[in-house]
Amino acid sequence: MSKREVICKAIAALYKEGAELAVAFQKNEEQQFQYDYQRWYSKSLKVIETLASDRYPEFRGYYEIDPKRKSLGYATYVIQDYLKNVIPNKYDYPNFDARSQVLKCFFNQITILHSIEERVDSVLGDMAGELYAEFQDDEVAVARQLAxxxxxxxxxxxxxxxxxxxxxxxxxxxxxxxxxxxxxxxxxxxxxxxxxxxxxxxxxxxxxxxxxxxxxxxxxxxxxxxxxxxxxxxxxxxxxxxx
Incomplete structure (x- = not known):
């Protein structure tokens, strides 16, 4: 199995795992959600960082609380809030549905993960180019020392x-x-x-x-x-x- 096939298979497995977890959560089967999501997020975060660094801040943003956040509401609620059992003020948001907001964030993460499979070829090419350039620089340095x-x-x-x-x-x-x-x-x-x-x-x-x-x-x-x-x-x- 080629390196490309291994990576694509891993992405597909993570996508399937995330989709199944989202469906289970949507059906109120959330007993294992916190544990299963954290495991999925940790694995997926590394993949995004490596293969789609431009989407990395966005991917994290759906989970992590913004330290500069000044208010809590529909636009700023993230998955980490739900896992910490934090919800907006009921007086300001009487009909706020935390589960619905979590699903929106989660689905966005799953979509980002799914989209990067198309990038595998170009990313592998870039990585190979960078490694070869580093090798050439090392060879030049060795030649100077050898001189x-x-x-x-x-x-x-x-x-x-x-x-x-x-x-x-x-x-x-x-x-x-x-x-x-x-x-x-x-x-x-x-x-x-x-x-x-x-x-x-x-x-x-x-x-x-x-x-x-x-x-x-x-x-x-x-x-x-x-x-x-x-x-x-x-x-x-x-x-x-x-x-």
Whole structure:
């Protein structure tokens, strides 16, 4: 089962659990409501925070009492009030139905939960992108530390980072690369031909490829610290500007 399927299955289970709990509450079967709702809310809150952070404050707002609340009535009554056995002043609200207000809040939460299933693909994509970006930043940091010990090794690492990133760029644009293990040059030309990069960027990458070759192949000529730092800076620039 894929990660997407696992997440969608979990959301569907929470949605079903919430819907059944709401129906039971609507039928006055509320003996377990406080316990069951709190359990459902805790699990659902984490899902909303992870997959729909823009809806997170709204989701919490249907349950939690606003600390800045100045009055208690139809517009400000939340589920937490009901669980604490709090109701508005009967003089001001003689016909106030706390159960009805709880159901409105609960149904809104269930609806928000149900709606985020459509976001799973985009959220997983964003998470993967963020993790990959963090990985690239870590690799750049490692290359800089390695440069203090071996300029050649640091340059080789930066070259690997450039190759890997260009391969991802080519895949993202559905560009087929003939070689199974392409070099920077093998990737650079097809990206220019497909207009993914312009001539100035192509030239910059070509120069970085020359520096990489100096670090990885020309054993009779040692790369300078400045050349390696230029290669590392180029790798860092490339990963943040070419997509």
């Amino acid at each position: 203090k010990i071996s300029a050649r090794a640091a340059g080789a690492l930066a070259g690997v980072l450039i190759e890997g990133h260009l391969q991802k760029v080519a895949q993202a644009h559905s560009i087929k690369i003939a070689k199974k293990n392409p070099t920077i040059a093998d990737l650079n030309d097809p990206l220019k031909t497909a207009s993914v990069i312009d001539v100035p960027v192509w030239r910059k990458i070509s120069y970085l490829a020359d520096l990489r070759n100096l670090c990885s192949h020309k054993k009779d000529l040692e790369p300078t610290k400045d050349q390696v730092e230029e290669l590392i800076q180029g790798a860092e620039w490339l990963t943040k500007n070419v997509f």
